[in-house]
Every structure is written in structure tokens, then in C-alpha cells.
Amino acid sequence: MARVPSKHDRDNPLDFEGFLNNLQDWELSLKDKDKKLKSQSDVDNMIGVDKRQNGKSTFLNNPSTTKGEDYLKKYEAVGRISSDFNTDDSSIDANSEKELGNEFFKKRKYKEAIDCYSRSLALSPTAVAYANRAMAYLKLKKFKEAEVDCTEALNLDDRYIKAYSRRSTARKELGKLKDSKEDADFALRLEPNNQEIKKQYADAKALYDNELLKKVSSQVKASTEGVQKDEKSNNGQRSTPKISETTRVSAPKTESIEINHKIGKKNIKESVQQLAARAASLATSEAEKTILPPTSAYQFEVSWRGFLGDRTLQFRLLQATNPVALPTIFKNAMSAPLLIDIIRCIATFFSDEVDLAVKYLQNLPKVSRFDMIIMCLSPADKSDLEKIWNEVFCKKEVVQEYIETLHQLRPRYCVTK
Template identity: 25%
Template sequence: MQDPDEKKDLDQFLQKVNDLESIMKDLTSDDPKKQAEAIKKADQKVQSFEATTDRIGFDKTVINKKSFENMAKPEMPPGPQLTEPQMDQQAFLNALDADSKRRAKARKERHRQANIIKEDGNTAFKNGEFEKSVEFYTKAMQVARDLTALYTNRAAAYIQLKKYQAAIDDCEFSLRIDEKWIKAFVFKARALQHMCKFDDAVETFQAIIEIDENKKNMVESFVAEVNNAKRIYELESKAEISVKEEKPEAEGILKVINTLLTRLEEELKVGVDLSGSLMYYAGGLRVLQTQLIDEQSRTLFRTSGGFSLLTHEGCISRCLKSGIENLSIPHHASEVVSAAVALCTAACLNLPENLTLLLSLNQMPEMLLNFFEWSDEQLKRDVVTFFHEASLDETSRKILYKTVDCKRLFKQLLKPKTRKADVNSSASATLCNMLLDQKCKSFLSTNFQQELLPIFHAYLKEVGSSDYEALTLRLKCLGLLLQSKAICEQVSSEDSFRKACMEALVRCVERFKSGLTNPCAMEELLNVIVAILRPSFTPQQCSEVIQHLTILVLKCKHKDLLTQCLVVVSAALEKSKDVSFVTGALMKQFFKHVKQDDIRVRIYSLKILCCIAQQDAMKLETWIKLDKGYKVLLGILADDGSETAKINQGHVALMIGYLANVPGGLDQCDPGDVVRRLLVMCRDSDLKACRANCAIALGKLAKAHPRFLDALREHDGINILARNKPPEELLS
């Protein structure tokens, strides 16, 4: 806590600084009265400085000055007398400047010495010696009282020592030195949070945004932590009240916990054969599980020591550890373990603080992973359910990443060694949830090719011949993994895997031809293919992919599968440049797709049409016949909508440019209408690619026919294009 004398001294110092700033401001004022008043104040300040200077140090004389008090003063000679010179404005400024430099130099030296001591305090803090760090920071303050970091560092140490008010005092004092010192707001809010003053803590954190808007994300994260702490505090308070008021639901939980703990203690003392109590404990744990029905009951379970049932030396703990410590597994042990895992699932449901405590228990993460190896099907179901529930919440997933061997967990969930379809599906769904986080992909990217790819390779061989939900989810997992550049590079380098993908695609197409409208995992397979197509497929292989998918483009009625087919075809066409597969029937189908309301189908259909026209504009003859007056194309240009609508407009602009290369391709166009719409997009679109496509189209139209050149001039198109010229690389 700040010494009162130190506070008083600093206040006086800051006041002097404010006075000098006020004088300097008035000296440079345009108002003569203010200048005169400032000069008067400056003279007074100089006199006070001189008086202060006279008092500095100590008097070494041994002469008794009082003996001269009664001596007569010498008479002054006649004539004009010299008066004491008065310091003018410039002299004052020079004196002030010299004094400022002297003070700055002294201040710099004090800060240097204080920072050396501060580093000793930082070292002590890092070593967990918080009392010692406080001593160092306090010592540094005695050298330099105006160093803000000293106060916030000491505040951090006080928080560790649970001296929260002292931490707040230090933070407030540092803000008197620097009102924009963000660390002071952070540590003050932390102290308020620990004092359960949650609203004040939130308000303090939010004050940071007024100082620096770039800290908004950081503040939001801090506020979320405070709100979570508030939630936990309120739940614990409610749980405590329910116990004091002896509510039946609270008494029921406490009774079961205490009964089981008492039984464990008694058996431990008398040395009873534990195997005879296994079913008793399994039943007790199941009863306790049924009572954990909401957040309050789960909180009471934690605060009442419910998790100690799993660690207390005795029957339950022995069963849980039997697979790890090579102990013999007692008869019916799986019943106890299954009940314990189900209890953990119920206790941790939507309560990250319970999950954190559970996984911090000795060997608990290892035990949970070990249960996958047990042969009991119900136990496997319970373990998978535990991890699946934890994977549904982002906060809980982060806890898993910190405490559990993620790669081992991923392998266990990828091959859970069970024949139960629902367990396999739940395990695969858990993987999909985990792969929503980049951190999980980072964990798995190391040695992915050697450790995990062979497992997916085996599942790939089932695509097109097997039909079960887990297979679809496993291919979806692979698609999510391929979003990682490191993993995609490893997979793309495997020729055997690429070959397996092509074989699976052929099997799926054959099943589609036989009447199966949406073959199992085909959509997910296409997602995998498009991920590895660009970096690893040859132009010839891309052409083969297009040939296989043509039948689906023509006949598929399932929108999601059709969309994914179009995605793959557009990517493959960009690389193969082969448009030999394009027939009149296929162009008619693309025309129907573009007319659809489904935005994604329209986007990729237009993209494919642009790729086709780029290689052979004459393929657009079918479109010219179908789109009378180009109502479809012009309708898309007129769409003033979403980001995807703007992408479509860019594609349409390209198509109009390609139509200029087709004999009679511009006959249906109203030059003024087309040019005007393209110029508006070239001027107003916030997509560079769209503006570039419009500029390219306008150039081709003007070159193809004088009518369009005249329309371009009429609408001031030359100037508009000059002012809104897109990047050169997009015009090439």
C-alpha cells in the first residue's frame, strides 16, 4: 500500500508541474493581460526557486551571526544606487530550461537504478517468491516514485498474496502518474474480480477501450472471464444456500457422497475383501449420477468433494487404475468404472470448471484413454459419450487440449474398436467437433502421414461399397484436416492415396448410375478430392475427374451433392483446360443451374461457363439460343445484393466479354444498357476481381463493335475506367 508521505510528495510535485505548464501557456498567449500576469507569476516562481536554493545544503560557518545584528549598517555613498536586477521573461525561460534538463538527467538516473531493482523483483515473482518481490518493488519506489510499472508489478504480487485492496491502491496510484497506463486497469480489474466485485471489474476493463480501441478483443476476452467467474460464484452461493436450508435435492447428493466415502474408510480400516463391494459402489455411483440434473447440483457435487470418490484409496480408485498400473482387474470392475465415467459425464456437463478439476486429478486423463482398450461395450459407450459431451463446448475443448494427449485420443476415437454403430458415429462426431479448432489440427499435423493417414486410407477403401454414418463422418474429418496446409502437403504427396480417391470416386459414380441418388460419403469424398486436386493431380487426372462427374452434373437432384460436384469440376477445369466433354445437353443443364435460386449452384455453374468460354467461346452458342435478350445475364448484373451476388456479377461480366468473340453474340445486347451496368460495377464494386472483369469486358465490347465504343464515350466510360483502374495483375 502506498505510504501517505509518498502520496503527499507526489501530489505536491504534480501540482508544481501543473503550475509551470499554466505559466508557460500564458507567456505565449496573444492576450497582453495574460502575458503580464504570467510574467508576474514567473518572477514569483524564480524568487521561490532562489529562496529554496538558499536553503539547500548546510552552513559550515562557525561565526556567530547574531553578534553582527546590532552593528550599524554602513552608510551608502551619495548618488544613484544600484538595485537588484529583475529577471526578465527570457532569463526565466532559460533558467526553466536548464532546471528541466537537470531534472530530466536526474530522473533518468533514478529510473535506471530503480529498473535494476525492479528486475530483481520480476525474478522473485517468476520464482513464486511474491513477498520478496513486493520488497524489491517497494525498494525501487524509494529510488523512483514516478515509475508506473513498479506499482502495477507490485499490484500483481499483491494479487498473488490475496491482498486485493493493496493491489487496487497501487493501481490507482499508478493512474495518478499516467492515466492511460493500461496495466493498471487490468490488475485493478483482476483484484476487483477476486473480491467478487464483478460489475466493477467489467467496468474497469471496459475503460481500456476508451484509451485504446485496438484492445477491444483483449477486453472482450477479459470480460468473458469475469462473467464466467461471476457465474461460478453465483452457482456456488446457491449451492451453499441449498445446503444451509437443507433442501431435499442438496441433502440427497450429500448423503450419497458421505455414505460412499464412509464405506470406503471403513473397508480400508478393517481390510475387507473389496471385490464383494463392487456392485454396491457401482449402484451408489449410478444413484449419484441421476441426482446431477442441473448446474447447481453439479456445482454442489464439486464443492462437496464428490470427485474425491474417484481418488480415495479403496475399491473405486483401484478399479479405475487397474488398467494403468498392471493390477489385476477385479470381477465386475467394469461395472464400477462404467458407473464412474457416466458420473463424470453428468458432473461435467456444461460446467467447464468441473471438467478442469476432474482432469487435474492424478492420472485421470491417462485412465480415460486407457478405458478404450477394455472389452466392455458399455464402458466404451460411456467413455465416448464423455468425450463427445466435452467436445460440444469450445471452452471444454480447450481444457481437453491442455490436459489430454490429443493425438492418442484422436486415434482412439478414429478406431474405437467397437461394433456398435451409434458408438462409432458418436466417436466420429466428436472428432469433427474437435477439428473445429486450429489448435487440434496443429497437434495432429506432426507425422500425420505416418500415424493417421493409413487409418483414413483404410476407410477410403470402403467408400462406394459400404453404407454407414460413421464412414461419412470420418471422411468429413479428413476434409477438415486437409484445411491445414501442413497436413494437405503430406497427403498430396501420397500417390497411393490419390489413386485410392479416384477408385472410390468411380465406385460412387457407379452406385449413382445404379439408382442411389446420394451415395454414402460421396459428398465428403469430393471435398477431400478438391483439397488435394490443385497441388497433386495432373491435367490428365483432372480431365478424368470431370468425365466421371459429368453424369452427376446432368442428373443429380441432391443440391448439396450437386454443389460439391460443381466445385470439383470447376477446380479440375481450371487445371486441365480440356473442354472436350462439353456438349449441348451439358450447356443446357448449366443454363438451368444458373437460373436456380441456389446461390452456390449458380456461382460454380457460372465459374465453369467462364472456364469453358475462355478455352472455346463458340461453346456459348447454346447459351445465346437459350437466353433470349440475355435476360438471365442482365438480371444477375442488376442484382444489388450479397457478396456472392457480386461474385456472380464478375463471372457474368467475363461471359459478356467472351460473347464478343462469338459471331452474332452481341446482336441481342442493348449497348447503352450493358455498358452502363458494367461501368456502374467497375466504379462501385468493392471486389477487385469484379472491377477487373468489368474493365476487361468493356474493352472487348468496344473493340468488337463501334456501337459499344460510342456507348462507352456517351457514359463518360473512358474517365470512369481511368479513375477506377483495377490492379494490373488482374487485367492480364
């Protein structure tokens, strides 16, 4: 006999169906909340709301739920991407800091300008930012700091005229008159028609010349005073013999004084000439001691021009400079006048230093733009170069191994056979 289902058995399907309905409703509600969370996250990203600061988000205030943890992970990922963009965009930030520094400088707020330039340099060092900060230091009379900044600017760009000009000003105030003149001189050679730099060079040269004149005058004065003292002592010794009152005659005494005076003048003149000769010799020897290997085209050219008219010192500079380092030293700063002058100097001492001369002739063509410089030489310089090559570099007394090397170098110097 079939069993009649009880009331409990009849209610079970209904309960199970209700459970399924509740489960479906709960799943739909979760999906709806998830959509709302995603839309809220998109809005926050668009308007740039930082929920870590305002703390108004439900899921940030209560990150215990799974949804809240997911949102936090997504937010942190976005933050990392944003920080990466900021790092890559540092050059823009450096430029904006520099521009802000320029605005402060125009308003004569030099300390604030220095702060801005310093931040710009921390982000991206440039020659312009260093030179600008140097100018602000000059306004505050911080000349040592200005000199250092100009040097840093020239390390980044060794042909930056403003850095040379501002360093010249700083060095003048620091009493480094020779260095000040050299900086102004180099800036003028970079821009010969700049009237402001012309005036700066003239002032720097006048100050340096006056300083030299004072030194020479003091030396001559000291030497003259020494000679006069010697003459007085000599005159005194000559007048010591005792002469009776009856034998004194005024005329011979006067003549003796005049003769001694002439001798004194002659001795003074000779002593001054000797002093000048000794000073010149001393200056040459001291210059030879202070020749250091240049590390840039600026240093080489300043030293070379400083020894203008003295081939011996110029050749000492060549000896102090490693020929292999020429491309690194000059980069693209070699000029035609300097090149032809170096070759003439090499020719002067070629017989004494053949090996060094050949090494220079081998490495000079490795300097940037060498071929262009050779092509742009004047007809007179080309003729002079060919004459030097044929009469000095390829004469019979040269060792055969050097002759072959020089023969191979002919085409690079555009010298015909």
C-alpha cells in the first residue's frame, strides 16, 4: 500500500524553491554592487580624487570586505602608474623650476630664484640653469659660488658665452685678474661683435695690465733704492780721507760729485736692465713649471695664447699634452688658425722631437671636423702647409719609418706630391 506523503514532505519542494530564489537575488545584488563600485572607481580616477587623503570611501574606511580589498589593489596600481609618469616627466619639472627662477630673478628676489634653480639642477643639470644661478649669486655678491657654478656650466658646454662672461665678473671681484681677462678674451673670440663683451674684455685687460705695472714698478723702485744706497755708501767712503783746510778746493769736489752722479745713473740703468732680463728669465722658467696637461679646448687655447710669441713654451705645452687625447680635448672646438699654428710649432722643433711630432700629425686628423678645417684653409695657409711638409717633414735626414708614415698622412692634410 502506497505511503501517503505527510505535510512536511509536501512543504520541502516549496522551501527549496524559495532558497534558490533567495540565492539568485543575493547574486544579483552582488553584481549590482560590483557595477556601482567600478563606476565609482572610474569617476574617482577621472576627477583625481585621492581617497587616501579624504577617507570618505566606504570600502577604504572598511577594507575588510573582499570588494574593498580589490578596490585598494586597483587604486595602488593606478598610483604606481601615476608616479612613474611623474618620474619620466622630470625634465618638464626641471624646466618649469628654471622658468620660475627666472620670474623671481626679474622681481629681484634672488634667494628665491637660487632655490628654484637649485631644484631644477637637482632634477636635470643644465649649463643654462648653472649660469642663471651664478648670475643670482653675483647679485648677492657671492662671487665664489658664482665662479663654481660658471665652471660647472662650462663643464657641460665649453662654448657657453654667458658662463665665460659671468665667471670673468666673479673672478675680477675675487682678485683673479689674469683668469678674469682670459675668460673675457675667450668669450670675445666666440662672439667678436658683442659690444658688451668687448667692453668687459677691455676693462679686465686694463685691470690686469695695471696690476702688472704696479708689480714691475715696485720691483724697479726697490732695485733703484738699493743702487742709490750703494752709491751713497761709496761716496761716503771716498770722502773719508782727511784734507787740511788749506788744501780744500771747491771745484774738484763739484766735479767729483758730478762724475759720481753720472756713474750712479749708469749703474741704475744697467741694474734695471739686468732686473728686467732676470724677471723675463724667471717668468719663463716659472711658466714652464706651471704648464699642466689641458683637459678641454678652452684650457689648451688659453695656455697657447698665453705663450703667444714664445715657441718654446708652446712646444712645452704640446709635450705636456698627450697626442692620443686630442680628439677628447678638442671635440668639435678646433679652429683653422689654431691648427695651422700647432703644425708650424711642430715644424720648428721637428728635428729635436721627431717621434712626438709624428704622433701629433697622426692624431690631429682624428679631431672632429678636421677634414672640413683643412678644406677651409686659406690659400696662403695651404701653401705654407705644403712647404712645411716638403721641406721639413720629408727631408732626407728623417728616419725611413717616419717617412713612410708621413707619406701616408699626406692626403689627410691635402698636401700634393
